[in-house]
Amino acid sequence: xxxxxxxxxxxxxxxxxxxxxxxxxxxxxxxxxxxxxxxxxxxxxxxxxxxxxxxxxxxxxxxxxxxxxxxxxxxxxxxxxxxxxxxxxxxxxxxxxxxxxxxxxxxxxxx
Amino acid sequence: xxxxxxxxxxxxxxxxxxxxxxxxxxxxxxxxxxxxxxxxxxxxxxxxxxxxxxxxxxxxxxxxxxxxxxxxxxxxxxxxxxxxxxxxxxxxxxxxxxxxxxxxxxxxxxxxxxxxx
Numbered sequence: 001x002x003x004x005x006x007x008x009x010x011x012x013x014x015x016x017x018x019x020x021x022x023x024x025x026x027x028x029x030x031x032x033x034x035x036x037x038x039x040x041x042x043x044x045x046x047x048x049x050x051x052x053x054x055x056x057x058x059x060x061x062x063x064x065x066x067x068x069x070x071x072x073x074x075x076x077x078x079x080x081x082x083x084x085x086x087x088x089x090x091x092x093x094x095x096x097x098x099x100x101x102x103x104x105x106x107x108x109x110x111x
Numbered sequence: 112x113x114x115x116x117x118x119x120x121x122x123x124x125x126x127x128x129x130x131x132x133x134x135x136x137x138x139x140x141x142x143x144x145x146x147x148x149x150x151x152x153x154x155x156x157x158x159x160x161x162x163x164x165x166x167x168x169x170x171x172x173x174x175x176x177x178x179x180x181x182x183x184x185x186x187x188x189x190x191x192x193x194x195x196x197x198x199x200x201x202x203x204x205x206x207x208x209x210x211x212x213x214x215x216x217x218x219x220x221x222x223x224x225x226x227x228x
Binding site: 033035042043048056058088092094099100101103104107 | 158206218219
């Protein structure tokens with residue numbers, strides 16, 4: 001059974017640009033959640049999608065957005081990138097109420 | 112608000128020894144779930160073990176066991192017979208509402224474990 005797949009693995013962007021990250025969950029998992037990991041702030045919850053609906057959102061500015069498609073794949077978008085957005089972005093999928101399984105993450109560097 | 116505290120920034124252990132990684136939590140909820148994840152240098156978060164707040168038995172998964180003391184609000188991870196491959200960051204996390212299905216995890220700051228030969 002394939003695990004959670006995140007693409008791309010690494011990304012370098014310039015301040016002011018926008019970026020889209022992709023997450024393909026484990027087959028059958030309908031919940032996808034996103035986390036940002038930085039050395040200073042640690043792991044922080046961004047948002048969660050279930051059946052194409054955002055049902056939970058963390059404390060991040062509106063520049064951070066996401067969506068989920070009918071096949072449960074999810075994307076997150078960050079607009080007007082800032083240096084502080086440099087982080088490891090992790091995606092997790094789960095069955096309803098089950099354990100969250102994470103992907104390998106996308107490492108975003110903003111220069 | 113939920114909070115997870117991991118007070119050990121780093122731990123050292125010799126191969127084949129047991130090690131305990133500490134985790135305390137704070138929540139006003141009666142129903143919650145506690146998780147431990149391992150994060151090697153590659154970045155992937157690997158699920159290790161889960162304990163529900165209503166589970167009476169301590170969870171065990173192979174060499175991993177969770178020492179759950181509800182009254183003290185602690186959920187320590189015990190790794191028996193450490194292996195060199197256990198060297199990694201370990202995160203304790205909590206999910207509010209065990210059966211809500213919502214998947215918002217609150218993480219601790221992590222403990223870096225180094226296993227020496």
